[in-house]
Amino acid sequence: MTIGFHEKKEKQLLQVSFYAAALFVVIALGFALYTHSSAILFDGIYSLIAFFMALLTLKVANLVQLPDDDRFHFGYTAIEPTLNLFKSLIIIATCLYAVVNSINTLMSGGNSAQYDLAMVYGIIATVGCFAVSGYMKHHGKALRSDLVGVDAHTWFVDGVLSASILAGFAMAYALDQSGWASLSPYVDPILLIVLGVAILPIPVKIMLDSLKEVINKAPPEAVTAVIEKKLKKTLSDVPYKHVEVRISKSGRDLYLLVHIIVDDSFSIATISELDDIRLKCEADMRQWDPSIIMDILFITKPELAD
Numbered sequence: 001m002t003i004g005f006h007e008k009k010e011k012q013l014l015q016v017s018f019y020a021a022a023l024f025v026v027i028a029l030g031f032a033l034y035t036h037s038s039a040i041l042f043d044g045i046y047s048l049i050a051f052f053m054a055l056l057t058l059k060v061a062n063l064v065q066l067p068d069d070d071r072f073h074f075g076y077t078a079i080e081p082t083l084n085l086f087k088s089l090i091i092i093a094t095c096l097y098a099v100v101n102s103i104n105t106l107m108s109g110g111n112s113a114q115y116d117l118a119m120v121y122g123i124i125a126t127v128g129c130f131a132v133s134g135y136m137k138h139h140g141k142a143l144r145s146d147l148v149g150v151d152a153h154t155w156f157v158d159g160v161l162s163a164s165i166l167a168g169f170a171m172a173y174a175l176d177q178s179g180w181a182s183l184s185p186y187v188d189p190i191l192l193i194v195l196g197v198a199i200l201p202i203p204v205k206i207m208l209d210s211l212k213e214v215i216n217k218a219p220p221e222a223v224t225a226v227i228e229k230k231l232k233k234t235l236s237d238v239p240y241k242h243v244e245v246r247i248s249k250s251g252r253d254l255y256l257l258v259h260i261i262v263d264d265s266f267s268i269a270t271i272s273e274l275d276d277i278r279l280k281c282e283a284d285m286r287q288w289d290p291s292i293i294m295d296i297l298f299i300t301k302p303e304l305a306d
Contacts (some may be wrong), residue, residue, distance in 0.1 A: 010059070010145045013136050017151045018054035020132045024125065024158075025051050031121040034113040038105060039165045039192045040121055042098045046161065049094060050154055057147050080251030081213035084150045088207035089152070092200065100198035102189040110185030115173040122166025129159035146251055150206060157202050157246050164195050180292065216248045223247075234284040238277060239263035244305040256285075256294045260304035266298075274298060 028044030031037070060083050133155035168191035175184040182284035218224060228245050235243065245258040268274060278296045285292045299305060 006153060009139065010143050010148055011062075013140055013143075013148050014054065014058050014151065017132065017136060017155070018051070018058060020128070020155075021047055021051035021054050024128065027084040027121070027124065030115065034080060035118045035121070037114075037169075037188055038102065039168065039188050039195070040118060042094075042192055042195075043125060043158070043161055043165060046091075046094060046156070046158060049090055050158070053083075053154075056083060056086075056152070057151065060147065070106040077251035077253045078214070080146055080283050081210040084146060085128070085207055085210035085214055087150060088203040088210060091157075092207065095196040095200050095203070099193050102196070105189040106193070108185060110187075110189060115169045115176060117182070118169040119166060122169050125162035126159060126166055129155050129162050133159055153202060153206065157199055161195055161199060164198075166189065213249050213251070216250070218247050219249055219254075227254075227256070230288055231256070231281070231285060234281045235260065235277075239265045242302065242305075252291055253293050254289065255292045256292060258294060258296045260296065260298050261302055261305060262298055262300060 024047040025044060028040055030049050032041040032044050060079050063079055078151070133152050136148055136152040136155065140152060168187050172184045172187035174189065175181060176243075224245070224247050227247060231245060232243055238260065240260050240262050242261045244261070246257040248255050252303075281296060282292070282294045285294060297304075
């Protein structure tokens with residue numbers, strides 16, 4: 001299959017995410033060993049997960065470009081939300097583990113760390129994560145890729161995580177230099193608890209959105225109303241009583257099953273006339289939104305649309 005510009009761009013962006021994740025794993029785990037910081041270790045584990053997820057994402061990016069075949073009659077796009085669902089569940093599990101582990105650390109007296117070196121890591125990680133997220137978001141705007149979108153969100157979460165770690169390390173360092181040094185061991189676990197809880201809403205939202213696609217739930221009513229309005233506009237030359245539209249989103253594809261209940265005045269001489277209506281309708285809809293895939297059926301009995 002010939003890969004077009006958008007597919008090439010998508011792969012390039014996902015490769016950037018892959019190599020950046022590999023680099024951050026090395027940096028984070030290295031600093032975690034030197035500073036004895038649980039927060040940095042958590043950040044390193046998060047990056048390690050992102051690294052393995054990037055491997056899967058690159059594989060999925062190749063699969064979703066393939067046409068339908070004997071094994072997958074509707075193509076491979078359903079793998080995309082399935083992967084994003086899996087990613088979100090892994091991130092949620094990681095956050096919950098970090099929170100529970102930090103509570104145990106806090107109850108056992110906290111955790112001392114070398115906060116001066118930890119601040120250096122915080123600066124590198126914060127700048128790096130936001131840079132990767134911004135790069136992917138900026139260059140991925142023109143792409144119909146949930147894979148790139150979720151990766152950009154993942155890097156943004158890691159950036160917020162790193163920025164918060166940096167702020168906490170600065171606070172702990174200030175405590176070490178003051179008369180409150182006995183409180184500094186509590187900063188690391190408290191920081192990790194706050195981060196774990198604060199980050200959770202983002203992967204939870206990704207999980208819910210992906211789950212809706214996996215179970216073929218229709219888009220929100222506001223979205224379906226716009227699609228139906230556009231569709232009926234393309235059928236202005238067709239005498240019909242009613243148009244019944246079923247809509248599902250699977251990865252980058254938006255599938256429409258359209259039943260047109262035609263009026264009694266509707267008549268055709270050949271089947272090719274129906275094909276022409278279908279082709280014109282689909283061309284107009286795809287011009288508005290290239291992700292649309294349609295099946296159109298012409299019927300006279302409303303019960304056939306149920």
